[in-house]
Amino acid sequence: MRMILAKPLPLREKIFLKSSANDIIFKKNTKLIENNDLCHLLYYELACVWQVDTNRQLMLQFHKFTLSNGLRVIYHEDRSTPLVCMNILYDVGARDEDSSRTGFAHLFEHLMFGGSTNIPNYDEPLQRVGGENNAFTSNDITNYYLTVPTVNLETAFWLESDRMLSLAFSDKSLEVQRNVVIEEFKQRYLNQPYGDIWLLLRPLVYQVHPYLWDTIGKEISHIAEAKMEDVKAFFKKFYSPNNAIMVLAGNTSLDDVKRLSEKWFGPIPKGSDNKRNLPAEPEQKEFRSLTVERDVPIHAIYQAYRMCSRKDKEFYSVDLLSDILSDGSSSRLYNELVKNKKLFSELSAYADDSFDKGMFVISGKLSKGVKMEEAENGIAIELAKLVNGKVDEKELKKVQNKIESTLEFSEVNVMNKALNLAVSELFGDAEMANHEAEKYTAVTTEQIQQQAKQIFRKENCSTLYYLSKK
Amino acid sequence: MEVIDRNKSPDINQIKKIDILRASATKLKNGIPVYHINAGTQDLVKIELLFPAGMWQQSSPLVGSAANAMLNEGTSKHSSKEIAETMDYYGAFLHTEITHDFAVVGIHSLNKHLSSVLPMVEEIVTDSLFPKSEWDIYLQNKKQSFIVNNNKVSFVSRKKFAELLFGNDHPYGHNVMESDFDKLNRDEAHDFYKQSYTASDTIIVASGNVTDATLKLIEKHFGSMNRSSAIRHVSLKENNGQQATNNGQHYIEKKDAVQSAIRMGKMLFKKSHSDYCAMLVVNTIFGGYFGSRLMANIREDKGYTYGIGSALVSFTNAGYFTISTEVGAEVTNDAVKEIYLELEKLQTEKVSESELALVRNYMLGTFLRSVDGPFALADRFKGIHFAGVGYEYYENFIETVRTITPEKIMELANKYLKKDEMIELVVGKK
Numbered sequence: 001m002r003m004i005l006a007k008p009l010p011l012r013e014k015i016f017l018k019s020s021a022n023d024i025i026f027k028k029n030t031k032l033i034e035n036n037d038l039c040h041l042l043y044y045e046l047a048c049v050w051q052v053d054t055n056r057q058l059m060l061q062f063h064k065f066t067l068s069n070g071l072r073v074i075y076h077e078d079r080s081t082p083l084v085c086m087n088i089l090y091d092v093g094a095r096d097e098d099s100s101r102t103g104f105a106h107l108f109e110h111l112m113f114g115g116s117t118n119i120p121n122y123d124e125p126l127q128r129v130g131g132e133n134n135a136f137t138s139n140d141i142t143n144y145y146l147t148v149p150t151v152n153l154e155t156a157f158w159l160e161s162d163r164m165l166s167l168a169f170s171d172k173s174l175e176v177q178r179n180v181v182i183e184e185f186k187q188r189y190l191n192q193p194y195g196d197i198w199l200l201l202r203p204l205v206y207q208v209h210p211y212l213w214d215t216i217g218k219e220i221s222h223i224a225e226a227k228m229e230d231v232k233a234f235f236k237k238f239y240s241p242n243n244a245i246m247v248l249a250g251n252t253s254l255d256d257v258k259r260l261s262e263k264w265f266g267p268i269p270k271g272s273d274n275k276r277n278l279p280a281e282p283e284q285k286e287f288r289s290l291t292v293e294r295d296v297p298i299h300a301i302y303q304a305y306r307m308c309s310r311k312d313k314e315f316y317s318v319d320l321l322s323d324i325l326s327d328g329s330s331s332r333l334y335n336e337l338v339k340n341k342k343l344f345s346e347l348s349a350y351a352d353d354s355f356d357k358g359m360f361v362i363s364g365k366l367s368k369g370v371k372m373e374e375a376e377n378g379i380a381i382e383l384a385k386l387v388n389g390k391v392d393e394k395e396l397k398k399v400q401n402k403i404e405s406t407l408e409f410s411e412v413n414v415m416n417k418a419l420n421l422a423v424s425e426l427f428g429d430a431e432m433a434n435h436e437a438e439k440y441t442a443v444t445t446e447q448i449q450q451q452a453k454q455i456f457r458k459e460n461c462s463t464l465y466y467l468s469k470k
Numbered sequence: 471m472e473v474i475d476r477n478k479s480p481d482i483n484q485i486k487k488i489d490i491l492r493a494s495a496t497k498l499k500n501g502i503p504v505y506h507i508n509a510g511t512q513d514l515v516k517i518e519l520l521f522p523a524g525m526w527q528q529s530s531p532l533v534g535s536a537a538n539a540m541l542n543e544g545t546s547k548h549s550s551k552e553i554a555e556t557m558d559y560y561g562a563f564l565h566t567e568i569t570h571d572f573a574v575v576g577i578h579s580l581n582k583h584l585s586s587v588l589p590m591v592e593e594i595v596t597d598s599l600f601p602k603s604e605w606d607i608y609l610q611n612k613k614q615s616f617i618v619n620n621n622k623v624s625f626v627s628r629k630k631f632a633e634l635l636f637g638n639d640h641p642y643g644h645n646v647m648e649s650d651f652d653k654l655n656r657d658e659a660h661d662f663y664k665q666s667y668t669a670s671d672t673i674i675v676a677s678g679n680v681t682d683a684t685l686k687l688i689e690k691h692f693g694s695m696n697r698s699s700a701i702r703h704v705s706l707k708e709n710n711g712q713q714a715t716n717n718g719q720h721y722i723e724k725k726d727a728v729q730s731a732i733r734m735g736k737m738l739f740k741k742s743h744s745d746y747c748a749m750l751v752v753n754t755i756f757g758g759y760f761g762s763r764l765m766a767n768i769r770e771d772k773g774y775t776y777g778i779g780s781a782l783v784s785f786t787n788a789g790y791f792t793i794s795t796e797v798g799a800e801v802t803n804d805a806v807k808e809i810y811l812e813l814e815k816l817q818t819e820k821v822s823e824s825e826l827a828l829v830r831n832y833m834l835g836t837f838l839r840s841v842d843g844p845f846a847l848a849d850r851f852k853g854i855h856f857a858g859v860g861y862e863y864y865e866n867f868i869e870t871v872r873t874i875t876p877e878k879i880m881e882l883a884n885k886y887l888k889k890d891e892m893i894e895l896v897v898g899k900k
Binding site for chain 1: 476479480481482483484488511542550557558561562563578579607610611614617621622623726727728729760769770771772775776798827831832836839842843845
């Protein structure tokens, strides 16, 4: 999932030639976070959003209840930590924005830190009790998470319930956060080589579905022009208890979770029901391409093929297909096109995990002196192998094992567990979090080939040729 | 239903006790110390071999990282691809990296597969060949990725700042340039590997579900590694805490930049210094967390940036203080001015009890998070081991955070963060 954070992660020194260890372990589903020096911890925190434990003894045990205002609450106990994580997912993302006010869900997420109706500052009281928090917005959801020492758990309930109740809607906060988000836009999308690829690729792939704009928004002017009345309307529509899922994970008790939830969230009035009715993207019938020239040192290519959504049963085959192509040093694209044919210096494949129908993206930077046609042809040969023949059982087993292990490691972190449960609940039932792994294990080589045939068709592809001016 | 007063915060409880599970030590028969932390609830383990092969020890620029990256590119028994296939098949994660002070070869594995993957780890640390074909690919791709990064103001500023601080010929300070890739030599990298990836001055850190069987496997695969015949003893290039370049302003222009990267800072001291923990408190107040003075002013009040922060950095052989941000090009000078104003405020006004109480609790909460779980505990062990201090460092840290006074904070800000000793670097446009 591509997401952007409310707050930058703490400054830390990094060796610039090698990335930190954590992102290697936890990069699953985060391959496309590019151009962002700040994202390393994020890999660790949010890895494997969708995948859960496969060890049968370690199934995620949880309790679930719903308050009368519609807020769904899930509690997972973990006595091995001195902390509790509180994760609140709001069912709103950039796809819910008006096409003339894009970037709003994310801007709004920033404003959630600008004070609520009874508490002038969100961060200060949380820091005062030893807590830490952040939030992210994607095209599909907005998610807020914090950890707090168990002894101060009630402060978390106090803070989160107050901003669900109502924001302060301060003019100063809106003015400042507009600027902060504009600087974020510049830092990530404009002042980085290849930073604008998503601003270019999305409108090529999508013509009617709101995935056609990136989470940050189409353009800076949409953010600069955001008005207080829009902010208030957005809050009223989406930030209600019945549009949220709260997960508590860590060292507390079900009784405390029930008591504190009723006490702090119970009095919040229910909001209106939101029926999402987004235009479906029609099937793509012809190859699309866009060529741009930029002041970058080397040529790059981005191929986006339309694929199923995260909710479809085919997703597991497609995700494994992307792993066969590009997960780790034994993967096909790396070995054939980076190492053997030396067409690319970097190359990756990524199955989007968006909630509506998504993109399967292959992106690469060309080796010096390689022509675009050669590079493109190299990719075509590898994709044709998957379309025309079945992968070997051992190769499938390898990517399945890797997923099993990735899931297990992601469970070391209590925040991962909380987010897993919240998203599964949003999809219909938190219990699904305990069955994801089986779905990966059940995938067959036939299904992989079938998906390759379905996806890797020229008329299903949009290509961005990103050329170096030099 | 209880009547609640939402204007009033719930009671604030102090974090009374922080348990730090300490690493236990054993030795392999060739003398390699093994530090292990048995913690966590899952049947998995992380084993790291830490070799004296980092930036500090490398014989010339990039040699350390190149040697480290080439480890898994082929041995006399297995090709690069076969090594990767094995790791992937067993769902293990091999990670290699270098830091300023050491090189890491680490493996994350489910315990049930550990015996299948450790032989491969043994092979890569004892028998890597650095095949010429793999070397050429590595070098070309690394260089290309360097060229891309060199277009980022943050990247350029980080390199240049290290150079200004330590000097270009200091192991921590060399400002890598494209030409360094052309000078990089396979034989030198392989020699460096043979001399540095041995049993000499190496340690192993294991965390997770570490059982007797885990320790036996470690002995089996790493207990027979040879000691080095020619361990490099680097001449101490430390210049007694003197910074290489003068304070003052430095500017690298990037014409089309819409943001400038600002780096400021000065040479300071290492973790072993008696004022280090107290300076951590000073730094936290100034720029070390989201509620810090720098963030409150430059992001949350002025909206100049997405983020700004400061940090104390402590390597084995030197330590420094740094401030870093990326701001809109048009407000570069204003941002620098505000940074100095905040610094001056720290030096002339006492921190309020309320702010200090917040920072104390925040730091203790952060510390609590940082010792949660087996891998975090392993990191805390490494944090003291390579600084040459013991676990009492953490006790001292907790004590200092709880007791430091506003007077002491002001005194330290004056003593150690003098404006006229600061290096000020801007990369971008102003």
